[in-house]
Amino acid sequence: MNFNLTKEQEMVRKLAQTFTANEVAPYAAEWDEAASFPMEAIRKAGKLGMMGMPFPRNYGGAGADYLSYIMTIEEISKGCASTGVIIQTHCALCAWPIFTYGTEAQKEKYLPGLLSGEKIGAFGLTEPNAGSDAAGLQTKAVDKGDHWLINGSKIFISNGAVADVFVIMAMTDKSKGTKGITAFILERGMPGFTIPKKEKKMGISASVTTELHFENVKVPKENLLGQIGKGFKVAMTSLDVGRLGIAAQALGIAQGAFDQTVDYMKSRKQFGRSLNKFQALAFEMADMKTRIDAARLLLYKATDRRERGLPSTVEAAQAKLFCSETAMYVTTKAVQFHGGYGYIKDYPVERMMRDAKITEIYEGTSEVMKMVISGSLF
Amino acid sequence: MAFKIVVCVKQVPDTNEIKIDPVKKTLIREGVPSILNPDDANALEAALQIKDELPETEVTVISMGPPQAKAMLTECMAMGADRAVLLSDRALGGSDTWATSNALAAGIQKLGGCDLIFAGQQAIDGDTAQVGPQIAEKLALPQVTYVSKIETVGSTAGESDTMTVVRALEDGYERIKVQIPCLITAIKALNEPRYMSIRGIFDALQKDVTVWQAADLGVDATEVGLDASPTNVYRSFTPVVKGRGQQITGDTDRELAVNLLQALKSKQIV
Numbered sequence: 006m007n008f009n010l011t012k013e014q015e016m017v018r019k020l021a022q023t024f025t026a027n028e029v030a031p032y033a034a035e036w037d038e039a040a041s042f043p044m045e046a047i048r049k050a051g052k053l054g055m056m057g058m059p060f061p062r063n064y065g066g067a068g069a070d071y072l073s074y075i076m077t078i079e080e081i082s083k084g085c086a087s088t089g090v091i092i093q094t095h096c097a098l099c100a101w102p103i104f105t106y107g108t109e110a111q112k113e114k115y116l117p118g119l120l121s122g123e124k125i126g127a128f129g130l131t132e133p134n135a136g137s138d139a140a141g142l143q144t145k146a147v148d149k150g151d152h153w154l155i156n157g158s159k160i161f162i163s164n165g166a167v168a169d170v171f172v173i174m175a176m177t178d179k180s181k182g183t184k185g186i187t188a189f190i191l192e193r194g195m196p197g198f199t200i201p202k203k204e205k206k207m208g209i210s211a212s213v214t215t216e217l218h219f220e221n222v223k224v225p226k227e228n229l230l231g232q233i234g235k236g237f238k239v240a241m242t243s244l245d246v247g248r249l250g251i252a253a254q255a256l257g258i259a260q261g262a263f264d265q266t267v268d269y270m271k272s273r274k275q276f277g278r279s280l281n282k283f284q285a286l287a288f289e290m291a292d293m294k295t296r297i298d299a300a301r302l303l304l305y306k307a308t309d310r311r312e313r314g315l316p317s318t319v320e321a322a323q324a325k326l327f328c329s330e331t332a333m334y335v336t337t338k339a340v341q342f343h344g345g346y347g348y349i350k351d352y353p354v355e356r357m358m359r360d361a362k363i364t365e366i367y368e369g370t371s372e373v374m375k376m377v378i379s380g381s382l383f
Numbered sequence: 384m385a386f387k388i389v390v391c392v393k394q395v396p397d398t399n400e401i402k403i404d405p406v407k408k409t410l411i412r413e414g415v416p417s418i419l420n421p422d423d424a425n426a427l428e429a430a431l432q433i434k435d436e437l438p439e440t441e442v443t444v445i446s447m448g449p450p451q452a453k454a455m456l457t458e459c460m461a462m463g464a465d466r467a468v469l470l471s472d473r474a475l476g477g478s479d480t481w482a483t484s485n486a487l488a489a490g491i492q493k494l495g496g497c498d499l500i501f502a503g504q505q506a507i508d509g510d511t512a513q514v515g516p517q518i519a520e521k522l523a524l525p526q527v528t529y530v531s532k533i534e535t536v537g538s539t540a541g542e543s544d545t546m547t548v549v550r551a552l553e554d555g556y557e558r559i560k561v562q563i564p565c566l567i568t569a570i571k572a573l574n575e576p577r578y579m580s581i582r583g584i585f586d587a588l589q590k591d592v593t594v595w596q597a598a599d600l601g602v603d604a605t606e607v608g609l610d611a612s613p614t615n616v617y618r619s620f621t622p623v624v625k626g627r628g629q630q631i632t633g634d635t636d637r638e639l640a641v642n643l644l645q646a647l648k649s650k651q652i653v
Contacts, residue, residue: 020579
């Protein structure tokens with residue numbers, strides 16, 4: 006057991022901290038308020054290799070390890086949770102399934118653009134009637150001989166408004182339930198593929214989330230991703246990677262709100278002394294710090310297992326469950342400790358509390374995480 | 384076309400976070416992060432921009448300092464420098480600018496010389512702005528200090544051996560054409576230094592920082608180190624804040640003179 010970071014990981018963390026301090030954190034409130042996608046920051050992140058970290062160099066990736074990637078999401082999410090989830094969705098839910106299940110031709114066509122950040126990726130599983138229960142998918146793909154014809158719609162698609170490449174799940178055989186789901190690669194601009202509505206959300210406003218509509222979209226045969234009927238596996242294994250990223254995002258939010266609160270407590274005076282001199286509050290901070298560190302250990306352990314190629318589905322679910330609940334717990338306390346200032350937008354903890362909530366919901370709710378964890382027990 | 388470029392860099396305490404011991408009047412270094420000197424980052428960026436244009440260009444960073452300075456040199460390689468050399472030896476410790484420039488000039492000669500030397504205008508810990516110019520003198524190279532813009536390098540208009548730079552002075556600019564090889568000192572306005580890249584980090588840690596001792600440089604105690612240094616720090620202190628200057632105004636020369644005289648009289652200077 007070794008709790009030391011490698012020199013590479015230490016330098017990556019330092020780079021992510023500097024990048025966040027200069028290019029992300031100062032603009033987070035502005036992006037949130039305008040619900041605008043931080044394209045300039047994402048392009049800069051791409052130039053540094055942050056849009057293709059855990060992928061090999063021969064496809065344009067940075068050739069970094071998973072923990073370096075996870076720490077980067079964590080650091081960026083301290084400053085802006087939206088930017089964190091944009092990178093994680095792009096990497097884990099679009100580039101990763103193409104890298105893992107794609108043909109050589111698909112990899113050569115899509116990965117260099119995605120991994121350099123010149124193209125942005127998204128992932129479409131969720132539908133109005135299919136959230137946690139993927140067997141309810143209604144988007145259909147029909148084999149038309151020389152192409153697939155896709156009809157249906159998706160909701161709550163992160164990066165939807167700006168993405169160029171989409172990994173989409175569609176039913177090719179409804180009678181088989183999840184075994185009738187197949188994955189496809191779609192591109193923005195395919196005739197019949199429209200992106201009609203931008204969702205108005207409680208938090209992570211800068212990660213513009215949209216619906217996707219498919220009306221007789223002709224998808225070339227070569228855009229089938231993986232095998233027919235194996236789309237559920239593509240989705241679930243991608244979400245295993247995605248959950249590490251969401252856990253990292255949640256951990257970053259928690260740490261960011263915690264750091265803000267430490268600073269605030271030292272400077273804010275009430276009843277003639279600064280807030281940190283009140284033991285009742287200081288003890289609660291001790292609890293928060295302990296939970297954050299525990300969350301980090303769970304996440305890094307799950308990440309280490311993935312790096313080593315060991316099974317990590319349960320560990321990723323545990324990390325996602327605990328990190329997201331820690332984010333909600335810490336940000337709620339952070340707002341409370343800021344008093345009235347915590348409720349107004351002049352302090353970032355207001356945004357952080359709104360941003361934290363989604364981490365308990367997307368890429369598998371806390372309840373689904375408990376299904377995964379308990380399912381391994383009995 | 385390609386150049387051989389050497390960039391002189393220094394690891395310095397982050398003076399934004401530095402405090403002075405109120406009793407000993409010295410810098411408190413404990414817990415203060417060490418960083419690449421900001422002007423040196425501009426110097427490195429200038430070199431890397433030339434390498435961006437001419438990929439065969441080789442950029443070497445060189446520094447004198449304790450072994451911990453290797454971390455900063457590795458960061459320079461993660462930004463894009465090809466190799467790094469650290470001059471590190473107890474015999475070099477305590478060097479002032481004269482002795483430091485002796486060591487660095489010897490290091491550059493040991494590298495086999497180069498086409499261009501870039502250095503930061505000055506380091507934020509010593510603020511002397513002497514080391515860059517002294518290196519140029521010792522290597523008998525032309526130098527241009529306080530460079531805010533590099534207009535052309537090398538082969539432009541058939542001139543393969545010059546560069547044109549803009550030099551920022553307090554009251555204006557000079558555009559200077561200088562013979563290559565030469566030494567340039569960079570100011571903050573020259574460019575915006577790049578970040579390390581993820582690939583750069585992983586590549587940099589595959590490379591070693593070359594460490595040379597005084598003996599490797601062929602220098603001895605008469606040229607480098609504390610005893611060879613003609614200057615030493617007598618005392619460090621926080622200067623007392625003086626009052627602000629006063630501006631005398633007037634619409635005509637005569638009025639100006641009268642107002643000045645009045646001001647001097649009111650302070651009983653005349």
